[in-house]
Amino acid sequence: MSLPKDFLWGFATAAYQIEGASEKDGRGPSIWDTFCAIPGKIADGSSGAVACDSYNRAGEDIALLKELGASAYRFSISWSRIIPLGGRNDPVNQAGIDHYVKFVDDLTDAGITPFVTLFHWDLPDGLDKRYGGLLNREEFPLDFEHYARTVFKALPKVKHWITFNEPWCSAILGYNTGFFAPGHTSDRTKSAVGDSAREPWIAGHNMLVAHGRAVKAYREEFKPTNGGEIGITLNGDATYPWDPEDPEDVAACDRKIEFAISWFADPIYFGKYPDSMLAQLGDRLPTFTDEERALVQGSNDFYGMNHYTANYIKHKTDTPPEDDFLGNLETLFESKNGDCIGPETQSFWLRPNPQGFRDLLNWLSKRYGRPKIYVTENGTSIKGENDLPREQILQDDFRVEYFDSYAKAMADAYEKDGVDVRGYMAWSLLDNFEWAEGYETRFGVTFVDYANGQKRYPKKSARSLKPLFDSLIKKD
Numbered sequence: 001m002s003l004p005k006d007f008l009w010g011f012a013t014a015a016y017q018i019e020g021a022s023e024k025d026g027r028g029p030s031i032w033d034t035f036c037a038i039p040g041k042i043a044d045g046s047s048g049a050v051a052c053d054s055y056n057r058a059g060e061d062i063a064l065l066k067e068l069g070a071s072a073y074r075f076s077i078s079w080s081r082i083i084p085l086g087g088r089n090d091p092v093n094q095a096g097i098d099h100y101v102k103f104v105d106d107l108t109d110a111g112i113t114p115f116v117t118l119f120h121w122d123l124p125d126g127l128d129k130r131y132g133g134l135l136n137r138e139e140f141p142l143d144f145e146h147y148a149r150t151v152f153k154a155l156p157k158v159k160h161w162i163t164f165n166e167p168w169c170s171a172i173l174g175y176n177t178g179f180f181a182p183g184h185t186s187d188r189t190k191s192a193v194g195d196s197a198r199e200p201w202i203a204g205h206n207m208l209v210a211h212g213r214a215v216k217a218y219r220e221e222f223k224p225t226n227g228g229e230i231g232i233t234l235n236g237d238a239t240y241p242w243d244p245e246d247p248e249d250v251a252a253c254d255r256k257i258e259f260a261i262s263w264f265a266d267p268i269y270f271g272k273y274p275d276s277m278l279a280q281l282g283d284r285l286p287t288f289t290d291e292e293r294a295l296v297q298g299s300n301d302f303y304g305m306n307h308y309t310a311n312y313i314k315h316k317t318d319t320p321p322e323d324d325f326l327g328n329l330e331t332l333f334e335s336k337n338g339d340c341i342g343p344e345t346q347s348f349w350l351r352p353n354p355q356g357f358r359d360l361l362n363w364l365s366k367r368y369g370r371p372k373i374y375v376t377e378n379g380t381s382i383k384g385e386n387d388l389p390r391e392q393i394l395q396d397d398f399r400v401e402y403f404d405s406y407a408k409a410m411a412d413a414y415e416k417d418g419v420d421v422r423g424y425m426a427w428s429l430l431d432n433f434e435w436a437e438g439y440e441t442r443f444g445v446t447f448v449d450y451a452n453g454q455k456r457y458p459k460k461s462a463r464s465l466k467p468l469f470d471s472l473i474k475k476d
């Protein structure tokens, strides 16, 4: 027994990945609807237009969560359902609000604690078209603040708020590699617009300020009456030196985490960007005005941690190209002496390494002064899973083992290392729209039969979490 007795555990999803019903009840398009319509952007040519049809099956999803024994559920709100065009002077869509009010009511009636993400990458397309979306330093933070306030007002029962999910992905994949919506990149074979050397750092800066504005609004206008807490969710992988004898590889390990996590977390906890980023990016990294810094510094009530994998890190010696976003280093699956970081999965970037989870929890706890941490995502795909017959997909022992080893690594971080971890959300409740990879990669603990009316079949892993957490959470 090693996790605290009020520890919350459950599952996570995101609106665009599960909801479908993309035109129902007045929803406006998001940048992902637009991006998916461009041939070649999504591996299987699909989109989130139907996905798991969760917008129409909210009751079914809640019943499933209850059946699996979850005490928490993390989901995101589709901004363009609340404000179809997105902006602070645009009409608010009551039908969209009503949907989430009922969802939160039904969830809490079922005894499940909601964790609500305001932004999981699905920016209203209207804002991208109107003023360049995340790139607009004046408009974007104000529109986000207004959207956030609208949702805070509508959902007073929600006590755990996440502003942004993985701003790294929106910034780098959206504006450097162009792998995600809105697909900007300097590579003109992939996009007519974009500046990979500059736009990602601007987008990241504007998300930080938008986060700060939403937090200020929450703390001043809602927290005094509703209670509750608010933070941001950041993604980051664990790092190990390719050659532990080489101090440059050891230094590059920290730099890799700084470029992924501290890019956002340092301004939030310390009011400034990491020195390693300033040194490499110079004035391509925006400077905080005093007003912006005041909004951002101190703006986390908790740290939301999304974590999946680890890498060996090898430093580079040449001057990095302008579009480098890793920190002038290579990420590898094998170390110098031939050790492998973990087994292959269906995701090219993901190799299970539970020790890395414990180590990164410690790294974060140390750097940021032992913040309260919620693990807001953790999970795995399985190599070739989608090609198996359903009966075999349901026997997902690889995923069972992943959750088992990662949860125990987290419990060790809590019990033995003193990391203040309070909750854990497995990614994901359902197989769903895995962004640029479409439906070929499955992350769910529940198989979704897309060919037959989105019917749900819980896999072995779905039922493995309750006994696992029952064994780890202290009884009194």
Ligand code: GBH
Binding pocket: 014, 017, 165, 166, 169, 177, 179, 235, 306, 308, 349, 377, 427, 434, 435, 443
């Ligand atoms: C999460 O991101 C997302 O929040 C969730 O929506 C998604 O479904 C889930 O993971 C599974 O993918 O080699 O440059 O393309 C996880 C963190 C960070 C993992 C970026 C993939 C790709 C880096 N992601 N990474 S790159």
